[in-house]
Amino acid sequence: MQYRGTLNAMVLGGARIDASTTAIILLFAVQSLLAQTPTPLPSSSPTDPASEPVVLAVAKVMPAVVNINAERVVRRQIRDPFEDFAAEFFGTYRSQPREVRQRLQSLGSGFIVDPAGYIVTNEHVVQRAADLRIEVTTSDGKVYNAHYITGDPKKDLAFIKIDGKSGFPFINLDNVSPNLLGQTVIVLGNSVGYGSSISRGVLSGLKRDITIGDLEYKDLLQTDAAINPGNSGGPVVDIAGRLVGVSSAKMAFTPQGVPTQGVGFAIPAETVREAVKGFKAVAQKQPSAQPNGSSNQPAAANADRLFGMQLQDLTSELTDAFGLVPGRGVLVSAVEPESPAAEIGVERGLVIYRVGRHDVNSVKSIEALLEQVQSGMTVDFTVGIVRSDGTRQIQTVPLTAR
Numbered sequence: 001m002q003y004r005g006t007l008n009a010m011v012l013g014g015a016r017i018d019a020s021t022t023a024i025i026l027l028f029a030v031q032s033l034l035a036q037t038p039t040p041l042p043s044s045s046p047t048d049p050a051s052e053p054v055v056l057a058v059a060k061v062m063p064a065v066v067n068i069n070a071e072r073v074v075r076r077q078i079r080d081p082f083e084d085f086a087a088e089f090f091g092t093y094r095s096q097p098r099e100v101r102q103r104l105q106s107l108g109s110g111f112i113v114d115p116a117g118y119i120v121t122n123e124h125v126v127q128r129a130a131d132l133r134i135e136v137t138t139s140d141g142k143v144y145n146a147h148y149i150t151g152d153p154k155k156d157l158a159f160i161k162i163d164g165k166s167g168f169p170f171i172n173l174d175n176v177s178p179n180l181l182g183q184t185v186i187v188l189g190n191s192v193g194y195g196s197s198i199s200r201g202v203l204s205g206l207k208r209d210i211t212i213g214d215l216e217y218k219d220l221l222q223t224d225a226a227i228n229p230g231n232s233g234g235p236v237v238d239i240a241g242r243l244v245g246v247s248s249a250k251m252a253f254t255p256q257g258v259p260t261q262g263v264g265f266a267i268p269a270e271t272v273r274e275a276v277k278g279f280k281a282v283a284q285k286q287p288s289a290q291p292n293g294s295s296n297q298p299a300a301a302n303a304d305r306l307f308g309m310q311l312q313d314l315t316s317e318l319t320d321a322f323g324l325v326p327g328r329g330v331l332v333s334a335v336e337p338e339s340p341a342a343e344i345g346v347e348r349g350l351v352i353y354r355v356g357r358h359d360v361n362s363v364k365s366i367e368a369l370l371e372q373v374q375s376g377m378t379v380d381f382t383v384g385i386v387r388s389d390g391t392r393q394i395q396t397v398p399l400t401a402r
Helices: 019-036 053-064 083-090 269-284 300-307 316-322 340-344 363-370
Strands: 009-012 015-018 065-078 098-112 118-121 133-138 143-152 157-162 184-191 194-212 215-223 235-238 243-250 264-268 309-313 330-335 351-355 378-386 392-400
Touching (some): 053 065, 053 098, 053 194, 065 118, 098 184, 157 269, 184 243, 194 243, 264 269, 309 363, 330 363, 351 363
Antiparallel strands (some): 065 133, 098 118, 118 157, 184 235, 194 215, 215 264, 243 264, 309 330, 330 351, 378 392
16 A cells, blocks of 8 residues: 555544544644633632731730739738747747738739720739739830729729820720620730730620639620630730720639630620729829839838838847847848848848948838838848847848849
8 A cells, every 4th residue: 555645534433534623623622621720710808918807906906905914912821930939938928920921923914995004904913913013015015014003803803004104005995896606806915925915716605604713703705715824804806906805714624624625704895894984983083093112102011022021020028038139120020032131141030220320129110211212222231139148140231122
C-alpha cells in the first residue's frame, strides 16, 4: 500500500473520520477540561482584617480598659509570742491578741466609666485596698495611682478613681448592649497577667444564679468566652463596643466535681449602671478623699506602710517581764519580710528608742514623727535593748521609706 501527501483521514472503531471532524472533537475535549477547573468567585465580604466588627469593637473599647494591681492587707489575730514568757512572771496574765497584717497583691481588670478617671471593677479585686495602694495601667502602658471610693460586696462591684488626672477615654453606660442570646461577646482584660488580652464567644445564658464560697450571685450572664484569672472586673462588650457586663467568675467544676468548659459569668450591664449611680453619689460626698498612702492614714500604718514594721506600746507589765528600762521605747511586734526594716536587720522583739533626733515612748509619738515622711526619704531609727540592769545593745540604722 502506498501513502501520498498528508494524512487527512483516520479510522476509529471501524468508522472513517476526516480531519475537520477530528478538530471539532478536540475542541470539545479542551472545553470540557476547562469546565472542570474551578473559577474563583468574587467575594462579597471584606478581605481586610482591620474592617472586621470584632477588631473595630476592640479598638474602640481597649483604651478604656485598665489592669489593676492592688495591695491589700489580710488581718488575723494571734496570741502574742511573748505571752508565755510574761505568764511565768504574772501567772494568769494574758495579753490582748495581737493583730498580724500581711500584704497580699491581687491582679485584676477594670474599665473607665467617666473621663474624670472613675473605674469599675470587682470588689474582690480591690477588697480592703483602701488600706494600702492601688495602681492601674492603661492599654498604652501608662501607670497611675488610684484610690478606693466604695463598693458593694453583694454585687461584687467596686468604684475606684485615678488620682489627679482627667480626660480619659471611657465606656459609656448610657448605651448598653441589649444582651440577646447568641450574640457575639468579647472579654477584655488582664488575663493571667497578660494585659490587653481578649477572648471571643457568645452570650449563652441569662439570669444565672451561682454560689461561690459564702457569696450568692443573682441574675448573672453566662458566656463561653474564656474568662481567666486576671479578667475579673474587666468589661464584656458586644461587637458595637457596648457594655454587656463585667467579668466576674468562671465555673471550672460543677458542685458535684465534674469539670466544665466554656462556662463563665458576668454581672449584667444594667446592674453595673445602677450601681455606678450610687457609687458616684458617694464620691460626690467625698471631695477631699485622699489617695492611698497620704499622711492622713492611721499613723500606725505609717511605720508599716513606709518601713514594714508593726509597733506596740510597751506596757508596764511587758517592760517588767522583759527587764527593760521603764518609760522608754516602742516594741517592734512584727517585721514584714523583704521590707526596708527587714533588709537593714530590724527584728521582732527589738525596741525603738529614737526616731531621728527625737526620743520616743509610744506608738503615737512615732506616728506623729512619720506623718510627713514620703517614699524615698531616709529616717534614722535607734533600735536595740536597754535593760534595767544597765545592759545596753543599741544601734542607729537608716531606713529608706518605700
